[in-house]
Amino acid sequence: MRRSTLCYIEKEGKLLLLFRNKKENDPNEGKWIGIGGGIEDGETPEECVVREVREETGLTLTAYHYHGIVKFVSESWEDEEMHLFSASGFEGELASCCDEGELSWIDKDKVMSLPMWEGDRYFLGALLQGKERINMQLVYEGKGPDEHLKEVIEENE
Numbered sequence: 001m002r003r004s005t006l007c008y009i010e011k012e013g014k015l016l017l018l019f020r021n022k023k024e025n026d027p028n029e030g031k032w033i034g035i036g037g038g039i040e041d042g043e044t045p046e047e048c049v050v051r052e053v054r055e056e057t058g059l060t061l062t063a064y065h066y067h068g069i070v071k072f073v074s075e076s077w078e079d080e081e082m083h084l085f086s087a088s089g090f091e092g093e094l095a096s097c098c099d100e101g102e103l104s105w106i107d108k109d110k111v112m113s114l115p116m117w118e119g120d121r122y123f124l125g126a127l128l129q130g131k132e133r134i135n136m137q138l139v140y141e142g143k144g145p146d147e148h149l150k151e152v153i154e155e156n157e
Contacts (some may be wrong), residue, residue, distance in 0.1 A: 002078050003048040006036035007064065008127060009057075014105040016057065016094075017114070021101045027077065032114040034105070034124075035083075045083035055152040056098050063089025068135040070123050076143050082136055086127055095132070118149040 009016040020028040036128055037052040039045060050061050050091045066088035072080040094103060108112065108128060112121060119138035139151040 003039040004036055004080060005039060005052060005083045005085060006034045007049050007053055007087055009040050009087040009090060011105065014107055017079050017104055017106050018098065018100060019054065019102045019104065022099060032116050033120065050086050056094035056100060057103060059092045060092040061090050063087060063122060064126045064137055067127065068133050071137040074140040076147055084123060114146040117151065122152050125136060
């Protein structure tokens with residue numbers, strides 16, 4: 001199972017998002033996502049999110065919150081366990097470019113209208129509503145462009 005992190009950084013009523021448009025064969029191409037990536041061997045989710053944010057944005061997180069785990073189950077790709085974070089504090093200057101796409105500060109009230117994965121709307125919606133703990137499983141079915149969200153299972157602790 002793939003393990004990853006995803007972070008939504010907030011500043012002045014906006015979220016920092018990444019529009020994926022630079023990598024070849026990118027399953028996220030044309031979608032807006034948070035900042036994150038794969039957890040390396042021996043790395044904690046917290047270490048990963050700090051590293052990924054620094055690599056992709058040039059920013060160093062100083063205040064962040066761990067919300068929980070979102071599990072992705074799909075016929076098309078390896079199952080994934082994604083550790084979800086939000087951040088309200090950082091240092092440094094935003095990088096002028098990112099290898100994976102374009103970084104933009106987006107008004108929070110406009111975020112949900114952007115092109116994104118169908119399942120992302122569930123955990124991002126919960127995050128925007130101020131939910132402290134977010135644990136869910138997103139089950140996709142179909143393959144390639146015909147893939148769609150079949151089921152959302154919210155898990156309570």
